[in-house]
Amino acid sequence: MTRPLSPEALSDLVAAIFAAAGCAESEARAIAENLVDANLTGHDSHGVIRVPNYLEWLRNGTLRAGQSIAVITESETLALLDGRYGFGQSVGPQAVALGIDKAREAGIAIVGLRHAGHLGRIGAWAERACDAGLLSVHFVNVAGSVMVAPFGGTERRMATNPLAIGVPRPDAPPLILDFATSLVAEGKLRVALHGGKPLSEDALIDRDGRLSRDPRLFYGPGELGEAALARSGSAAIRAMGGHKGSGLSFMIELLAGALTGSGCCGPGPRTLANGMLSIYLRPGAFADGAAGDTSAFAAEVESYVAFIASAQPAEPGGEVLLPGQPEQRNRERRRAEGIALEAETLAALIEAAEALSLPAETIEACLAARA
Numbered sequence: 001m002t003r004p005l006s007p008e009a010l011s012d013l014v015a016a017i018f019a020a021a022g023c024a025e026s027e028a029r030a031i032a033e034n035l036v037d038a039n040l041t042g043h044d045s046h047g048v049i050r051v052p053n054y055l056e057w058l059r060n061g062t063l064r065a066g067q068s069i070a071v072i073t074e075s076e077t078l079a080l081l082d083g084r085y086g087f088g089q090s091v092g093p094q095a096v097a098l099g100i101d102k103a104r105e106a107g108i109a110i111v112g113l114r115h116a117g118h119l120g121r122i123g124a125w126a127e128r129a130c131d132a133g134l135l136s137v138h139f140v141n142v143a144g145s146v147m148v149a150p151f152g153g154t155e156r157r158m159a160t161n162p163l164a165i166g167v168p169r170p171d172a173p174p175l176i177l178d179f180a181t182s183l184v185a186e187g188k189l190r191v192a193l194h195g196g197k198p199l200s201e202d203a204l205i206d207r208d209g210r211l212s213r214d215p216r217l218f219y220g221p222g223e224l225g226e227a228a229l230a231r232s233g234s235a236a237i238r239a240m241g242g243h244k245g246s247g248l249s250f251m252i253e254l255l256a257g258a259l260t261g262s263g264c265c266g267p268g269p270r271t272l273a274n275g276m277l278s279i280y281l282r283p284g285a286f287a288d289g290a291a292g293d294t295s296a297f298a299a300e301v302e303s304y305v306a307f308i309a310s311a312q313p314a315e316p317g318g319e320v321l322l323p324g325q326p327e328q329r330n331r332e333r334r335r336a337e338g339i340a341l342e343a344e345t346l347a348a349l350i351e352a353a354e355a356l357s358l359p360a361e362t363i364e365a366c367l368a369a370r371a
Contacts, residue, residue, distance in 0.1 A: 001196075002346050004338025009369030011036045013353065013362065014048055020356035021055055023065045027090050034089040038121040039339045042330035044196065045187025046121040049345045054087070054118070055352055062272050063087060063117045069094045072261075077106045080260065083116030085273060092119045092276075093128070099280045100132045107285025114262030116274040123178030123327065125278070126166030130174035135281040138164040141256035143263040144272035147218075148182045149236035151246035154207050156236040159265040160186050161252040165323075168283075170298050175305075176324030181249035183238040189215045194344035204235040211238075 011032045018028035031054070039047035057063040067086025071079060079098055083091035095113040102109035119125070122138050129136035142159035150157050160180040167175040180186075184203050192199050192215045199213040206217055212235060220232035239246035255277045257264035262275025284292035311320045341349075353363050 001340045002343055004334075004340045005346075005366060006369035007036055007040055007335060007339055009366045010039075010048065010339055013349065013366035014051060016358055016362050017051060017055070017349070017353050017356060020353075020358055021058055021065075023087075027065060027087060030093070031087055031089045034120050034124060036339070037124065037331075039341075040331045040334045041121065041123075041327035042334070043121050043123075043187075043327070044191050044341075044345075045185045047339075048341065048349060049187065049190055049194065050118065050120075051352055052348050057117070057272065067091055069098075069113070077102060077108055078110050080112045080114070082114055083273070085115050085271070086117055088117040088119035088274060091116050092125060095276070096125045096128050096278070099136070099278050100129060100134060103134050103280035103282050104132070107282045109280040111278045111280070112260035113276045113278070114260040114273070115271075116262075116276065119274045119276060121178065122162045122164040122276075123166070123176045123324070125276075126164045126176050126178065127174060129280055130166045130168040130176070133168050133282070134166075135168065135283065136164075136166045137279045138162075139252045139256045139277045140164075141253045141262070141265060141275050142272070143257060143265055143275065144270035145186075146266045147186055147231065147237050148239055148249065149205055150250070151239055151243040154205050154209055154236065157266060158182075158239070158246075158249045158253060160237065161249040161256070163248070163252065167301065169301060169305075170294075172302075172305075173328050174324060175301075175322060176327065178324075178327075179240075181240055181245050181252060183240045183245075186237065189218055189237070191342065193219060194342040196342045196345075203238060205238050206235045 014032035014035060015028045018031050019025050035048050035050060054063060058065065064085045067084040067090060069091050070082040070084060072082055073080045081095050095111055099109045099111040119140060122140050125138055126136050140162050145159045146156040148158040148160060149155060160182040162178065162180045164178040184199060191197060199215065201213045202211045204212045204218055206212060216233065217235035218231065218233045239249055253264045256275040260275040260277055262273055263270050283294040283297045287293045288296065305322060309320055309322065313319055350363055
């Protein structure tokens with residue numbers, strides 16, 4: 001691990017990289033802030049380790065800079081949008097903003113987004129809805145990214161297909177549930193490949209049915225960056241929770257991929273893209289009595305939060321954590337202490353910056369700005 005870096009300086013470096021790669025400064029900054037925020041929350045798998053991938057996708061046309069959503073169909077409570085293979089950090093906020101606006105007016109909104117670039121940590125979009133006072137549910141698939149074996153199988157047939165749910169709380173941090181339906185997110189394999197936190201012993205399954213924790217069985221031979229892009233190994237990621245997680249992942253493919261028109265992850269070659277089906281709910285639309293009075297809902301949420309948190313810990317000195325609480329604590333700690341990256345991840349960032357002819361002082365400023 002490197003010494004902790006300043007989040008602001010790291011964001012500056014990543015923004016400079018994408019600006020040099022051809023993105024407008026506002027888009028480059030949005031990409032950087034989204035990735036660095038993932039690192040802040042402790043989800044390094046969705047943080048700046050993704051920069052080399054994004055740059056490669058931008059070079060080969062899988063990702064397109066400067067895109068805005070196209071409206072395919074729209075009503076008071078529904079919208080189907082096309083992201084035109086733009087950066088998820090650009091088209092994602094546009095889709096979420098439309099869903100928020102509709103739900104504020106109608107009480108509910110359903111938004112389908114197809115052909116979006118990598119949308120990053122999906123919990124970030126649930127957080128945006130919570131900031132607007134809305135509940136939200138987000139189903140996401142990845143066309144062109146076959147990585148996960150279905151329950152009972154050994155071959156790759158599904159993507160990691162995350163689910164995120166956000167519930168706002170008037171006087172407390174929101175409740176954010178955000179997880180991949182695979183046993184581990186693909187980015188966590190990449191973190192392990194780069195020398196970070198190792199995988200669990202049963203994270204992968206090879207074609208002969210043997211379980212493994214070795215990320216090279218998934219990525220195949222070669223240099224770290226090349227292997228991470230190729231994903232040419234023989235092993236597959238396992239679905240979480242046995243048949244339950246596998247079934248949930250299967251249904252997310254249909255909701256986020258088939259229903260939105262973004263496409264499921266197989267069969268056959270598909271252009272790499274995220275599909276996302278999002279549901280937004282305004283609590284006031286479900287209130288009894290006075291229109292818009294959400295006090296009963298808020299009180300019930302807090303009552304249940306207290307009930308859950310009061311459960312006896314399974315281990316001495318432990319505690320029962322709420323959805324989103326680890327991310328909140330990580331964000332506070334890493335803002336104060338800085339973000340420590342795996343040495344290989346930092347080296348890849350520096351290599352990308354140098355390949356784009358960024359001034360040495362820009363790179364050095366990030367390395368010098370320790371938290």
